[in-house]
Amino acid sequence: MISVALWAVAALLLLAPAGIALSVHPRGSTVLYGGCLVVTLTLAVTALINLLDPFHPTWDATLPVGLPWLGAHFRIDALSAFFLVVVNLGGAAASLFALGYGRHEDSQGRVLPFYPAYLAGMNIVVMANDAFSFLVAWEFMSLTSWALVVSHHREAENVRAGYVYLLMASFGTLCLLLAFGVLAGGGNYDFDAMRAAHPSAALASLVLMLVLLGAGSKAGLVPLHAWLPLAHPAAPSHVSALMSGVMTKVAVYGFVRIVFDLLPAPEWWWSMVVLAVGGPTATMGVLYALMQRDIKRVLAYSTIENIGIIFTGLGLALAFKAEGLDWVAALAFTAAMLHVLNHALFKSLLFFGAGAVLHATGERDMEKLGGLIHRMPQTAFAVLIGCVAISALPPFNGFVSEWLTFQAILLSPQLPSWGLKLIIPAVGGLLALAAAFAAACFVKLFGISFLGRARSPCAAEANETDHFSLGAMFLLAFFCLITGILPGFFIDALAPVSKAMVGNVMPHQVGLEWLTIVPIAESRSSYNGLLVFLFVVICGSAAASAIHRLASDRLRRGPAWDCGYPDPNPAIQYSASSFSQPIRRVFGSVIFAAREIGEMPPPSSAAPARLTVEVHDLIWNGLYAPIAKGIGFATERLNVLQFLTIRRYLTLVFVALIVLLLVVAL
């Protein structure tokens, strides 16, 4: 069966050069995205067959390409199969969306060839079974996504985003390269050999740190996240959805594959590091998101938050696995994997919504939108489902995975180590804070963009998007609902992954009455998404019908959010900045060094008063700017070496030789 997957990847790689020819054809994008849709669906079904097979087979293949003595090893086991499903589900949804959206793209020639190549790169990373293929595919994925980020290269901002992305991607690959170098030790780059090797605790810890840097920079862990909110929004929207929803998951795959599979049993303090990174990432990501006005930037920062949640789950799994409580580790790990799937679903959905809004209005700035629910009711409905799901409200899927993560956090008193006993509740507090902020953030996103009145003419004249885009959005919204109300099936499907990675599984869920999920024991906690869904539907319809029946029948329509002010100007509405102002006041002065400068005109002057808000990114200023400055300083100084005389160059070589000989001699 792996040959089917490999042929499908080969088909994607063949579609890439075909994209060059198709980009000049008027129907070319339809053919290309249609082809990608078929291929990704094939891959998703193939992976699903592997994942649901009761015997949990591993499919192996070796191709005679790559290093001559190694070849390229591929394997689909439970973990690969699960991530293949996530990648290709996201890929299929993005291709379906692009069937409609991609037609409007004005730079087809810069998107079409790279899109299938990018999909192929992500698939190969997940299937690779030796370090060489893994790294080549990883870098291929980075480079093709970079090409897509700079596809609109006429905007200076995108070029800068591409530059920062390229630097961070190279840094990440370098860290992974070093990690594999340490793992390979004897020089065997096959994953099987790495599993069999037993590196010392110090070396294994070094690998963990390098992987945390390498995969973490791709996933967007704070403080390595700087490139992500620049690069993800710069790409075309269907590519943004892939980068945010899917590529960050490939990074999570890299982390899980190396830390849970290739490394020996974890040290007790590893989890402290992962948790200390994951928790703050979640809170910081969503706080950044709250400060933004650009829809796609909000979504990109929210990706950082969700990556924080996933890494917190993985850190919990490491903690419990190290202490021998592998049944709790299975719970935390399954929660993290479920959140991987969930985030891929609703983040893709929301990016599609942002793309539809961008296409309809030409605006990404929330302060220029508003009232879109009247002009684009179906898009608004799909985006609303995405917002509810990402805010972790029942009965949608975000709630299930975050609830399961909290179940694992609540079991932390069973851990013997005091450090973990202290840090896990703190991380739990950060996650709870992040969940509340996420809800606020998406209330803001939906409320400002879709409710109220249009703040600009382009928002007032927006038109509903096309059927393919709507189809993709509603498909994902449906998956969000299904995962939310029937989580038991998904938890059971993840059992082989959990078994392979942490050595235990969660209790079997399907077959409990009323499709309830019971992660530990019924006496502790249980959740039934189906009943919550029925309750919400029945109560909601009852309340709506009661209001319509009992309320006054004298219908009056007034301008929304006019605050009782007689001036009908839409600028008086509640704005995105005013929504986030209280949170900015509470956290901003410390975390963002935010300052509000009010300028009152002098008495008797008719000039308007002004309020200027300054928000700084302290991580950028404190970490990246000094590094960039140091490198700039060093290159400025070393530039002199470009302009020496021949004799000076000879002298330099001579002196270097003498110094090396002295090193040998002494």
Next chain:
Amino acid sequence: MSGLQFDIAHLLAGSLVLASFVMLYQDRLYSLLNVYAMHATVLAMSVAWQAFVQEAPHLYLTASIALVFKAIIIPVALHRIIVRLGIHREIETAVGVGLTMMAGIGLVALSMVVMLRVTPGADALAREDLAFSLSVVLLGLLIMVTRRNAVSQVVGFMSLENGLVLAATGAKGMPLVVEISVAFSVLIAFIVIGIFLFRIRERFDSVDVQALDRFRGERG
């Protein structure tokens, strides 16, 4: 190898180092070329002695190549070149003689220490031989670094190459192909550099390499 054979090999290699020292303080181009010819002759003798000791007839060929090309053809050609360039009477003072000689002594000491340290397993002759040849290579580099004139830099480079040949013949069983290719590469380098000397001269009226620097880039 008997004591006498060893001593003679030692003597010849040491003479090569001595010749390098003599080159180091020549400030006239004519005498520099003469000393270079002597340098190459000593090399040829040393290689011939190695051929005799190791009973390796192909080394005689190497020795004759060294004698014909390096000791006769190249110095004669360079003589003619500098006469045609009109720089045969020029006096070149780069770095002070005393300082250069001190540096040279330091380099010989350094190469001795390095070689004695890294080759404890090799036989005595090879160790001495390698130490001398490394000294010759380093002294050749020193000549290149301390000279301004392109011709004397070429001479420094060729004396450096002599050191390489000395090292190569000291090691037993070096294939002839390598020697011939080394000899040819030196010949080619000589031809190319000779042509370039004239081109430089045509354009800049000088073979002082500092004149070149003025024409290089915006800062030259």
